[in-house]
Amino acid sequence: MNLLNIVSVAAMLLLGLLLVIFMVLLSVAIVFNTRTGMKYRQGLAKQLDRLRLGKMLTALGIDTDSYLSIERATDIRKQMERCTACTNTGECDSRLAEGAVDADSIDYCNNEASLQKFAERLKDQEPVELRQS
Structure with missing residues (x-):
């Protein structure tokens, strides 16, 4: 094996190792x-529960988890x-x-x-079968 082949193999191994390290760090x-x-x-959900906004979402039929994720x-x-x-709390x-x-x-x-x-x-995302019932 000549020097050029050894350098090429070493470079490929180094690049492979760097790629594995990158993939692990990216996953972490x-x-x-x-x-x-x-x-x-979850912190937002707790704060939302303490506000009228949380009650308003429920009254409008909006699921809090959907609201927080969308x-x-x-x-x-x-x-x-x-x-x-x-100021319209009453x-x-x-x-x-x-x-x-x-909502209107x-x-x-x-x-x-x-x-x-x-x-x-949310209405636009509902399946057609649910809207008809």
Whole structure:
């Protein structure tokens, strides 16, 4: 075996080793980020439960888990901030006490536009058989 072949084999082995290391580190990073994201969303879920926004989602028939997994975290934060800053708490509480709420009748809510958009997106994603019943 000449020197050029030895260098080529060594380079291939080194590149192969680097590729394996990269794949392992990438897998570790993906698992870490997935766990971190889940913890973050669980924290959002706890905060959401303490706000009227969580009750509003339930009244609109929106599953909290679906909301947390579909909606962007930054949008959820903005909606939570708008809910916290809301001055229409009296009307919100009385409407929520009545039970189910129609997305078209939440003009008193600071998150009206976002919630209506989200409810519409969920309707569009429903299978046809469920919409007909």
